[in-house]
Amino acid sequence: MIKRTLFFGNPAYLHYKDEQLVITLPEGSMVPEKERNITIPIEDVGVIVIEHPQITLTHLLLSALLENNVAVITCDSQHMPSGLLLPLEGNTTQQERFRHQINASEPLRKQLWQQTVRQKILNQAAVLKQQGGKTENMRYWADQVKSGDTENHEGRAAAYYWGELFDSSIDFRRDREGFAPNNLLNYGYAILRATIARSLVASGMLPTFGIHHHNRYNAYCLADDMMEPYRPYVDQLVLEIIDGTEIPEELTIVHKKKLLQIPVLDVMINDRRSPLMLATQQTAASLAKCFQGELRKVEFPEMN
Numbered sequence: 001m002i003k004r005t006l007f008f009g010n011p012a013y014l015h016y017k018d019e020q021l022v023i024t025l026p027e028g029s030m031v032p033e034k035e036r037n038i039t040i041p042i043e044d045v046g047v048i049v050i051e052h053p054q055i056t057l058t059h060l061l062l063s064a065l066l067e068n069n070v071a072v073i074t075c076d077s078q079h080m081p082s083g084l085l086l087p088l089e090g091n092t093t094q095q096e097r098f099r100h101q102i103n104a105s106e107p108l109r110k111q112l113w114q115q116t117v118r119q120k121i122l123n124q125a126a127v128l129k130q131q132g133g134k135t136e137n138m139r140y141w142a143d144q145v146k147s148g149d150t151e152n153h154e155g156r157a158a159a160y161y162w163g164e165l166f167d168s169s170i171d172f173r174r175d176r177e178g179f180a181p182n183n184l185l186n187y188g189y190a191i192l193r194a195t196i197a198r199s200l201v202a203s204g205m206l207p208t209f210g211i212h213h214h215n216r217y218n219a220y221c222l223a224d225d226m227m228e229p230y231r232p233y234v235d236q237l238v239l240e241i242i243d244g245t246e247i248p249e250e251l252t253i254v255h256k257k258k259l260l261q262i263p264v265l266d267v268m269i270n271d272r273r274s275p276l277m278l279a280t281q282q283t284a285a286s287l288a289k290c291f292q293g294e295l296r297k298v299e300f301p302e303m304n
Contacts (some may be wrong), residue, residue: 002275003046003070005191005260009079009253011054016061046277047194047263051075069202071194079251080183081190084220086201096205100291109211110148112290112298116212116228118145119300121157123232126303131239132162146161154228164236171245180247181238187251188234188259189227195263196230197223197278203284205291226283229300233265233276236303251262267301276301 006021008014013024017039025036042064050057050072065072066087074083120181125138137160141153158174166172166181175182195219197207219223241258242248248255263277270282279301286299 004044005047005263007049009051013056015058016064027263045070047071049073071198073194084194094204101205104291113212114147117149117154118142119229123303124161127232128179128237180249184238191262192227196227199284269301
């Protein structure tokens with residue numbers, strides 16, 4: 001089942017009743033009084049983005065959201081995603097899966113990272129190809145990725161990719177704090193990261209304990225690892241947003257609405273078309289089986 005992504009950018013009171021998320025809009029809103037109470041089944045929700053500072057949530061609602069493995073994203077004063085809330089328990093065999101994940105050998109983690117980097121580069125190449133760019137070197141680098149990517153082909157590919165992805169007049173540099181369209185990319189990656197982290201928790205894994213990323217201050221290292229092959233889907237969407245228009249310095253509700261579609265983007269995984277959110281669940285489930293010794297390859301989406 002495809003879960004809904006909800007965005008709250010105006011004042012509201014959110015609470016829980018009869019397994020429903022109840023949205024109550026304040027007096028003075030432009031909505032007629034009889035339409036100020038909206039209900040949505042909790043089981044239909046996958047991701048919630050809380051942006052406006054005048055939004056109140058009850059503790060009972062937060063508990064219900066977490067029990068249903070809903071990823072709750074909070075935004076800062078600049079309206080950019082800054083926090084992520086996930087359940088502590090997301091799978092009935094969680095303790096066993098934690099143990100397999102933590103005890104994974106170094107060679108296994110390096111092999112998994114090799115697969116991750118290779119698919120990321122191939123998907124980046126697919127985006128460049130759609131833009132009319134040259135991709136022979138990208139595909140060569142993908143084929144040359146070794147266990148653990150010891151020669152940093154990911155970095156080589158990234159440098160070329162970002163230099164070719166946008167129009168040369170932009171002189172783009174990928175930097176979280178850089179100029180637009182970094183703002184679009186940052187917002188999109190935050191939605192993607194939450195979607196990946198949600199799937200990892202549902203599959204009984206620790207999103208903190210990565211196979212490659214290991215920043216001691218990063219609570220979602222494994223999510224950052226597994227989202228790498230999915231990033232090009234966000235890049236592709238950003239290209240569509242700015243196609244033929246002026247690159248926005250400030251994100252509008254229109255831009256955010258389009259970026260919130262990321263969980264339902266069509267992707268190809270195992271030769272089948274699937275919404276991205278369901279694909280991340282396949283990726284997470286296959287990773288868990290790799291840790292358990294039941295599979296040797298993670299299932300990632302493949303762009304054409």
